[in-house]
Amino acid sequence: MTNDILNNKSILITGGTGSLGRALTKYLLENHPAIKRLVIYSRDEQKQFQMAQEYPESQYACMRYFIGDIRDYERLKRALNGIDYVIHAAAMKHVHIAEYNPDECVKTNVGGAENVIRASLETNVERVVALSTDKACAPINLYGATKLTSDKLFIAANKIKGNRKVRFSVVRYGNVMGSNGSVIPFFLKKRAEGVLPITDPNMTRFNITLLEGVKMVLHALETAWGGELFVPKIPSYKITDVASAIGPECEQRIIGVRPGEKIHEEMITSSDSFTTYDLGKYYAILPQVPVWNINDYINFFKAEKVKPGFRYSSDSNEEWVNVDAIKMLIETTFISRLY
Known part of the structure; x- marks a missing residue:
């Protein structure tokens, strides 16, 4: 960041012991040493214990570990006392588990989002960035539907904030390489068996x-005016190319699509195109009725409106990573597992 808005600020990450929460923690500690407080909020005591071994409060004075569930409003509100910025990463995210446990998914992904919004308003948080997923775009499974609902709640929260200065925004992206439960670590474990399920x-x-x-x-945390849904310009891959990169000698055995799973993913639908703007590195789906002047926003960010009917889908993407590029990414990300 050119003008570091994190200096002397207190930040709370819900789901802070997850893959992105840990990556955020590492990056913030290494690149933003003037943070006042970094609170890891999650319900998994074992993961918090392990994370505290890596980032002990005795060595990192800003670190705090707070056991809590986003489904517990009072606990969350207490955790947000004195917090300036919230990064909302907590979610129930496995598609097939959500299909089998729908009520639990709704309680966490929708009820939890409502709690984050209410608690942020009550404790005078300044900025909130909520993590979304490509599965929230034209959803066909419960997980995607709950995350779309969550997105809508955070965007609409800008309309009920009154005279508070809080800004709510959302970031939506595709599969995070190396995150817990993602395909690459799964294939790496399966490789020894000689068969990769496709x-x-x-x-x-x-x-x-x-x-x-x-x-x-962090880009959203710094630049959002409130109500934007940011989408990155990132490449696509074919699942068979990932399998070929990890286990070129392995059999690729077709097992069929799991419940609630899409063949291709979208991040911007043609219906979204009428409020979508190209910001350069990212797209932004803007609220239909923003709380700020749309022309001021366009001029400030030099935003260009996409063509009507534009859609951003993994199968029609202009940028792809092939087998060799996937190998290089895997070796960079998982080098300790490969050698």
Whole structure:
């Protein structure tokens, strides 16, 4: 950041012991040493214990670890006392588990989002960035539907903030390379068996690295006016190319699409195109009725409106990573696992 808005600020990350939460913590500690307080809020005590071994409060004075569930409003409100910025990463995210446990998914992803918004308003938080997913775009599964609902809640929160200076925004991106439960670590474990299960040979996905995800969150934290849904310009890959990069000698066995799974993912639908702007490195889907002047926003960011009917989908993407590029990314991300 050119003008570091994180100096002397207190930041709370919900779901802070997850893949992105840990990556954010590492990046913030290394690049923003003037942070006042960094609070890791999650319900998994074992992961907090492990994270505290890596980033002990005795060595990192800004670190705090707070056991809590976003479904518990009072606990969350207490945790947000004195917090300036919130990064909302907590979610129930496994598609097939959400399909089998729908009520639990709704409680966490929708009820939890409402709690984050209410608690942020009550404690005078200044900025909130909520993490979304490509599965929230034209969703066909419950996970995607709950995350779309969450997105709408955070965007609409800008209309109910009154005279508070808080800004709510959302970042939406594709599969995070190396995150817990993602395909690459799964294939790395399966490689020794000589068979890599492929749901559908035509399947494509967007790909973003953890570092790119971190930088996007911080970009939204710094630049959002409130109500934007940011989408990165990132490449796609074919699931068969990922399998070939990890296990070139392995059999690729077709097992069929799992419940609630898409063959291709979208991040911007043609219906979104009428309020979508190209900001350079990112797209931004703007609220239909923003709380600021749209022309001021366009002029400030030199934003260009996309063509009507534009859609951003993993199968029609202009940028792709091939087998060799995937190998290089994997070796960079998982080098300790490969050698």
